[in-house]
Amino acid sequence: MRTSYAVGVDVGGTRIAAGLVERKGRIVKDNRTLTPKAGPFAVVDAIIELVDELLVGLHPSELSGIGIGLPAQIDFLRQTVEFCTNLPLAGVDIRALVMSRVRHEVTIDNDGNLAAIGEFRYGAAKGARDFLMITLGTGVGGGMFVNGQPYRGSRGLGGEIGHMVVQLDGPSCPCGGKGHIESYLGRAAIAAKGRKAAETYKGRAILDEAGGSLDDLTAEAVIKAGLKGDEVAVHILMDAGVILGQALVGFVNMLNPQLIVVGGGVGESCGFMVERAAEIIAEEALAGRRDVRVIQAELGNDAGILGAAALAFDEHDSREGLHR
Amino acid sequence: MRTSYAVGVDVGGTRIAAGLVERKGRIVKDNRTLTPKAGPFAVVDAIIELVDELLVGLHPSELSGIGIGLPAQIDFLRQTVEFCTNLPLAGVDIRALVMSRVRHEVTIDNDGNLAAIGEFRYGAAKGARDFLMITLGTGVGGGMFVNGQPYRGSRGLGGEIGHMVVQLDGPSCPCGGKGHIESYLGRAAIAAKGRKAAETYKGRAILDEAGGSLDDLTAEAVIKAGLKGDEVAVHILMDAGVILGQALVGFVNMLNPQLIVVGGGVGESCGFMVERAAEIIAEEALAGRRDVRVIQAELGNDAGILGAAALAFDEHDSREGLHR
Numbered sequence A, B: 001m002r003t004s005y006a007v008g009v010d011v012g013g014t015r016i017a018a019g020l021v022e023r024k025g026r027i028v029k030d031n032r033t034l035t036p037k038a039g040p041f042a043v044v045d046a047i048i049e050l051v052d053e054l055l056v057g058l059h060p061s062e063l064s065g066i067g068i069g070l071p072a073q074i075d076f077l078r079q080t081v082e083f084c085t086n087l088p089l090a091g092v093d094i095r096a097l098v099m100s101r102v103r104h105e106v107t108i109d110n111d112g113n114l115a116a117i118g119e120f121r122y123g124a125a126k127g128a129r130d131f132l133m134i135t136l137g138t139g140v141g142g143g144m145f146v147n148g149q150p151y152r153g154s155r156g157l158g159g160e161i162g163h164m165v166v167q168l169d170g171p172s173c174p175c176g177g178k179g180h181i182e183s184y185l186g187r188a189a190i191a192a193k194g195r196k197a198a199e200t201y202k203g204r205a206i207l208d209e210a211g212g213s214l215d216d217l218t219a220e221a222v223i224k225a226g227l228k229g230d231e232v233a234v235h236i237l238m239d240a241g242v243i244l245g246q247a248l249v250g251f252v253n254m255l256n257p258q259l260i261v262v263g264g265g266v267g268e269s270c271g272f273m274v275e276r277a278a279e280i281i282a283e284e285a286l287a288g289r290r291d292v293r294v295i296q297a298e299l300g301n302d303a304g305i306l307g308a309a310a311l312a313f314d315e316h317d318s319r320e321g322l323h324r
Helices: A040-055 A094-102 A111-122 A187-198 A201-209 A219-227 A231-255 A264-269 A271-284 A300-319 B040-055 B094-102 B111-122 B187-198 B201-209 B219-227 B231-255 B264-269 B271-284 B300-319
Strands: A005-011 A015-022 A027-034 A063-070 A073-075 A080-083 A106-110 A131-136 A140-146 A259-263 A293-296 B005-011 B015-022 B027-034 B063-070 B073-075 B080-083 B106-110 B131-136 B140-146 B259-263 B293-296
Touching: A005 A040, A005 A111, A005 A300, A015 A040, A015 A300, A027 A040, A027 A300, A040 A063, A040 A094, A063 A094, A063 A111, A063 A300, A073 A106, A094 A106, A106 A111, A106 A300, A111 A131, A111 A140, A111 A259, A111 A300, A131 A231, A131 A264, A187 A201, A187 A219, A187 A231, A187 A264, A201 A219, A201 A231, A219 A231, A219 A264, A231 A259, A231 A271, A259 A264, A259 A271, A264 A271, A271 A293, B005 B040, B005 B111, B005 B300, B015 B040, B015 B300, B027 B040, B027 B300, B040 B063, B040 B094, B063 B094, B063 B111, B063 B300, B073 B106, B094 B106, B106 B111, B106 B300, B111 B131, B111 B140, B111 B259, B111 B300, B131 B231, B131 B264, B187 B201, B187 B219, B187 B231, B187 B264, B201 B219, B201 B231, B219 B231, B219 B264, B231 B259, B231 B271, B259 B264, B259 B271, B264 B271, B271 B293
Parallel strands: A005 A063, A063 A106, A131 A259, A259 A293, B005 B063, B063 B106, B131 B259, B259 B293
Antiparallel strands: A005 A015, A015 A027, A073 A080, A131 A140, B005 B015, B015 B027, B073 B080, B131 B140
16 A cells, blocks of 8 residues: 655654655645653653654554664664764664554664755755765765665664775774764764864954854854854865865776765755865766765754655565655 | 586686686696787687697587686676786687687676685685685785675676775875875785895795895785794785784775675785684774674685686576576
8 A cells, every 4th residue: 555654753862853755755734843862762752652643643544654763883784773973773672662662663863864865865866876975964974876776784783874985094983983084074073174274363254153152162163163164264174175076086997876965964064065076076087987966965963854754665665665 | 408517717817828628617628828929819728729629529518508708897798898007908809709709608707706606616715606706816806796686787897996095195006096005015015015025034945935135025025934933024915914903994884795805816815814804804893793703815816717617507507598
């Protein structure tokens, strides 16, 4: 049976957002709450509360299921949380806990994979069978599609683009590794460069965007100043674009994707950084691969909800043997 | 119809080897010749001559086809040579030229992909559905299997593992890029380290293996000295193992393979380097992925012939709708 709706839940370090989504990607209702800090069961309760609200008035047969995106490493095949930096969810059987209460199918996945699944179904990657998604935000994540399917790897843990090594002797990454993409392009790395510039007069525009406080200076302050044309901020972000491009050259050489979608808060807000990366790829990738398109993601703030809902539709349809 | 034989041709910068191979991987006959330097048609003629010799006495219906491995970037879908560093084959329609003369199906592929296909069918990767092959030789190449199939990318150019970026500001790579794996682990890089050591007394064991001549000092001299226990050579190769491991950490994080096979002349001859890489991966990969097995390839000198023959069998069977 072809159901009409799915629920997508986007669990982040600071807030949880959920939406009731039509098959075509329209969000009919949504709600959100701050992420509880009182341990895993409080998080589960918050998810259930949001979902219950969305399901009021809906006939159970209209719902494909519930997708939940987590900022965590997920063993997709076993549906378990292996590792989670910001939330105490490792080892907690989120799926079973939510499912036993809401009585609908629940599927969990890594937020980077869901960004790719969402862009594939509703956004910038429609129709692309082999593509790479990279999300630049607090962390750097992503996902990969092969032959029109999310690539998951042998244990369902694939897609951690942010933890590719791009510098053998590079700086520490929050995950414990060294020289990973995330240690160059995560919000913390961009903010650190902004803070360094703001220590002197030349970085005053960046400091202004942070309300004059070095301590409050975030990646967003750098991006805002850059978008207003401040040279120092533009320079920082162009450098980030070069690093993004060089990192992506490796993926283009290795994977020969037709498309790369750059998303996440940083990626979606900073078009010229993405363009700089595209230039680097056009110059430095191996022959024959340079026709890869590099574009910004399209789903914006709703990416998390839409990606999780898209997963719920996909899982429903594969359970029922339906094909899109 | 289930044919009995395939011909595998392994075209290298210095020699061309060909073999008549049974389905189970036994090489029934083989022959080889030096790679002609007189241009592309001389290379094609040499291939045809080797193949013709192997086919004497065989009924055409017994042959699945001919696979040809080239040290080149191949657009597999269009069966064209995009780029070739050592041989003047770019743009030459090798497949059509050989096929029109020998009157059997011909398929060409990159030698790294064929190494993966050969190990999957006959060697160390039997039964592994998601794995990575890396070949360490004069160049660094490789291939990747996803779901029991070679991963080819949108234009069939996938698998160039040697040209992943592992150092943003790294040394130049023969391909023109910067900081690629090949610029650290290709024979030239290992030989350069050996030569540097051999300039002083501490590198005398390495120099001995090169017959006392700095100019003749190759990666093989370093490996030979290392296998005999010379500390300086072991140190160089252990360092290479660390770099190999760190590069592979990125792939393990990104792709979550169940197995990594290290082949090529350098990879197959230097077990302790591969073991060092495996240790690094066990220490530095993200949680949940560290169970990946890292092993040496098994097909040795016959890898090129067997991989090309395996491709010919695969292509034959997919044309005929057969499944193994």
